[in-house]
Amino acid sequence: MINGTVVDLSRVQFAATALYHFLFVPLTLGLSFLLAAMETVYVTTGKPIYKQMAQFWGKLFMINFALGVATGLTMEFQFGTNWSFYSSFVGDIFGAPLAIEGLMAFFMESTFVGLMVFGWERLSKGQHLAATWLVAFGSNLSALWILVANGFMQDPVGATFDPFTMRMQLTSFQKLIFSPDVQSKFVHTSIAGYVTAAVFVTGVSAFYLLRKRHVPLAKRSLRMAALFGVLATIGVITLGDALGFVAARVQPTKLAAMEGLWKAQAAPMPFNLIAFPSQTEQKNDGVVQVPDLLSLLVTHSLDRTVLGVDALERQARRRIEQGIPAVQALRVLARDPTNAAALAKFTAHRRDLGYGFLLQRYAPDLSQATPAQVRAAARDTIPPVAAVFWSFRVMVGLGLLMLAFFVLAALYSLHNTVQNKRWFLKVAVWMIPVPFLANECGWLVAELGRQPWTVFDVLPTWMSASTHSVAYMVFSLIGFLGLYSIFIVIELYLLVRAIRLGPAEPGGAGEGRTVPAAAHGGKAEG
Amino acid sequence: MGLYATLQVIWWLLLGVLLMALAVMVGMDMGVGAILRYVGRTDLERRVALNIIGPHWDGNQVWFVLGGGAIFAAFPLLYATAFSGFYVVMLLLLWTMILRPLGFEYRSQIERPAWRNTWDWVLFVSGAVPMIVFGAAFGNLLRGVPFHFEWDMTSFYTGSFLGLLNPFALLTGVLALSLAAMMGALMVMNGAEGALFQRARGVVQVTAGVAIALFAVGGLWVHAMPGYRLIGGPGPGVPQTPLQQSVVTVPGAWLTNFGAYPLLWLAPLVGFGGMIGAWLAARADRSHLGWWLGALAWSGVIATAGAALFPFMLPSSTDPSMSLTVWNASSSKDTLLWMAGFAAVFVPLILWYTSWAFWVMRGKVSAEKIARGDEHAY
Known part of the structure; x- marks a missing residue:
């Protein structure tokens, strides 16, 4: 590890x-x-x-x-x-x-x-x-x-x-x-x-x-x-x-961090001009907003929205659960590349493999993973919002x-x-x-x-x-x-x-390297 | 042989060619740095030496960048395992190498002797150290390196920094430095006149002599050294990881390929022939001929190491069966194919415009022009 x-x-x-x-x-x-x-x-x-x-x-x-x-x-x-x-x-x-x-x-x-x-x-x-x-x-x-x-x-x-x-x-x-x-x-x-x-x-x-x-x-x-x-x-x-x-x-997680978007908003979404995001409490302090602007900027429309951190974490939790069998099947395949059952299991879950890896940080043995560990791994999917x-x-x-x-x-x-x-x-x-x-x-x-x-x-x-x-x-x-x-x-x-x-003045000796007399008196290097 | 296996061999050969080009072109510039303070006794002589490679070192250095990129693209597992395993040595290489562009560009910006002397030493270190590391890397490949993998291909290097500086690796390191200094001195002879030319001529003869001796001793050493032998595994052209093969170490095994294909003995012969030829050419003041013979010498030396190792790329001394080979360290078929296409178009193009650049800038570098303050000179 x-x-x-x-x-x-x-x-x-x-x-x-x-x-x-x-x-x-x-x-x-x-x-x-x-x-x-x-x-x-x-x-x-x-x-x-x-x-x-x-x-x-x-x-x-x-x-x-x-x-x-x-x-x-x-x-x-x-x-x-x-x-x-x-x-x-x-x-x-x-x-x-x-x-x-x-x-x-x-x-x-x-x-x-x-x-x-x-x-x-x-x-x-x-x-x-x-x-x-x-x-x-x-x-x-x-x-x-x-x-x-x-x-x-x-x-x-x-x-x-x-x-x-x-x-x-x-x-x-x-x-x-x-x-x-x-x-x-x-x-x-x-x-x-x-x-x-x-x-x-x-x-x-x-x-x-x-x-x-x-x-x-x-x-x-x-x-x-x-x-x-x-x-x-x-x-x-x-x-x-x-x-x-x-x-x-x-x-979407990067976008949510860029905009300090902790929770989904109804369209048209306002733009946080100034805010002080807190990662632990998942909220913004001292917010100054411009109405409607965020929808306009990121969806180029007034009637569409993007997901906030809360919905993105819920999605991540589902994908982490799907990623567990992917990693488990992969471990079997590493030992035995001919195992057809493991290959089928892996193929079914391969798109969530990365999320299984994410959970391994908290649960090295994925079969013992707890819901709290899944939540912790899901929280990790949100980048450092304030920065x-x-x-x-x-x-x-x-x-x-x-x-x-x-x-x-x-x-x-x-x-x-x-x-x-x-x-x-x-x-x-x-x-x-x-x-x-x-x-x-x-x-x-x-x-x-x-x-x-x-x-x-x-x-x-x-x-x-x-x-x-x-x-x-x-x-x-x-x-x-x-x-x-x-x-x-x-x-x-x-x-x-x-x-x-x-720059060198045309006609100056040693074009390009002449020092104006005032600078430090004399010729610089050639 | 299927398409995938053919591509694997092509990329192994191409990597060899890139390493030869790197050794010849970057080695030459580093050689000039390493001998700068000896061949150039005055500031003007040193500036002449630097201006001989001035228009070219930047382009030449890209062989190093390209070598790194090609290993990454064609043999990613080798790139990942070797460069992380050799961590401190790689830092030594990189930290000294990044001083070199600054040495070239910044040295002549200010006339103070202390400033220029400092950069002269920087150029010495940034010429000598990377070449020793480059040579020592080959020595360590032949000895094997302590590493192993976990189930998911996480690699662990279990040796120490000092383990990489063993006597055999130091021998190959000094061999590389001698060849680089020889090529640098030949290039100085190409572009200089007078005392600078004469001193460079002396350097060629000494370094060629040292290189001949070290290459011979190294060859005898390899005879007695345990080599690696692949005795089973999925084989060429099959997608695999290094967890699926069997390898044993056998004394003298690095000569197996030479026994099976006696034509391979040409490689060390070309190496020796090139070194002797470069030495004789320098004596006869035929430095251009000497330079090409020196390039041949480098190619012979690198081909010798490659022929001994094949199909191994990075043998593991602690778990030989996890050794990296051409078959288990290469990229996928598609990547190798795409990259072969790009190389087929761009390598000839590079050779063409590089030759043109050397041709345009050919001839002796004029000390008077530099002394007069030619604006564009180093």
Whole structure:
């Protein structure tokens, strides 16, 4: 039996490393397209300032990219090192998109990023532009395949459990990649990356406009980013709405947690704008509601409803009872794969196997399971409501804030007055952390809201972890936290330094690395 | 042989090819990191060495990512059991490997000697440690690893961290490091001139000599070591778990395949031939030829290990019958088929654009340009 502390520590480690990795990835996704757009303008118009822009933002891109790549390496192996049961249980399906990501996307991105950085003089203009676009396509294709893998955890379609190999097996590759969750989540997540990059470029450009440095470059960068940002923010919000609609159907427990919906409500359901959910008492305190809005948001109608926690727990109890014979039959099949009676019993109950596993946490011997244990397991099917509820609200709030911000940025920029609005430029600099925070909240909604499952309805988190000792987990957690803390300090230092140094002014000696005399007197590194 | 069994063998071969590519391409970059402080005595020389692999290390590293992904997709039980069992060693590998991108990207951002020296040491550690771990993993596969499964395939590793650092594994670890350093030095010779070229030339000769000696000693060691033999089970192409087979350990059993198929002796011969050839080519200043012979040497060494182990992937020393084989650790037929389709399209494409990238960036790296402050150089 797996030690609960080990599972908790494994979860903390996974969340910490994934959230950390997800600080860098969205910026890569978006900035790569902005780089490609800038260079396209350079190649089509021949104006050198756009080359200067592509090279300057490209330098910041690489500082961020290095850490994205580094922390991605640990993610790919962490399923094996820390979630070995999960890996063998769903590797037949989950491993494929990860391998395809390497074959189709990450290889292309990484090979051409080398040419993008080192190839300015070796490649023709057209070849270099192609390399930059391939980096952008590569990084976004990468996100697609990672989200196909993640989509399987959220809505495990295209697979079934095979009692002879004791794991999930692929039944339909098409279903796997065209699952509705994957489709909306890919677009939602990659466009969130475009928003991130747009805020970043707008913010840094605003910094230069405030200091009246590199004004032509900053104004052009800001305009491109602002227009990109308006479109992208609208896209994120639209697809976020689509994702909520999908969740209502495939992950009703996540939706109930997002909305703090303890009990079923009559249609049209009101929306909890503010509430303080209590998991133990299953109720909300300090509620501020908007009438009718919830039905509109999650069912796109005024006459439909979704289930509350109370009804979902009742459903879970029934499925747990049906899951008991599934697990019992599976144990027989493990010893004797030819047992026809056990196979028939298993086949009849296979769809509730995961719920049987869920109960094993409380009743290792399922034949002795008590109603109290069944109730406890059913309670587990509800994710941590307050955390999901608030992560969701912070994410949405920040998304709406960014939409307003970009609308203003685009208007001021198109009227060519943005350089005079010092209050707005200051706001723009302070906006830089906002998309990063929104992205992290999005991850929390998606993955905390999936609990208590690693694969929704199929495999409970408590079974999924590797059988390490607590000491090993403490050791690795301290190692990751220590290393990653050092990394973020170095990265932020280098980013801020590169921003302060600013882009290379044409004609300056040692293009790109010249320090303004005021900065610290003299030439920086070559 | 049915379709499923054929796919299992194809994926075992493909995995071998991926590991060879990983060893050659990632090993080369790690080798440059490991010898950086020796071959480059001045900051400029070190920057030349780094810029030789600068445009390529990022792409090369994906062979490592792809290796991991392919094991996960094609042999999930191996991915799950090996990487969790080797936990502390894997952490050592990952923690040193993630320092490498930062070493490349961040080293030359700031001119202070202390900053650059620190990153030089980081590149040394992040080159040497992962290659030793990579080699030691093969050593441990041949020795067997202590693990077993419960009824539902929960795996338990019962050995210690130090058990993975046994003398034989250390030997294979140092063998891998020598080959990596050799390839790194050959790549430096390809792109450098003058003192840097001469020192790299010396490194090739020393590391090739060490590799030849270690490969020979390792081979003799394996003769005497207990190997694993599959004596019964559901067999190839049948869906199964590792709870349904019988395995025994027999001294010298790792030579069984070589006895049955004498053609397999070509693998160690290619290994030795490649190492000797690389050594001679470096002496003759023919580093490009030497690099290809070095790649052949790696392929021979990995093929030798694979030929000895087949069909075993991860033998269990505590419960040999629970050993992982190609037959019980692979994915389902559908997954292997889909993945084979993707590999058939994308591996040739990858080879094509990788070759193009090397061709575009071919030639010597100019020290003057870097000294002048060429904006894009490391």
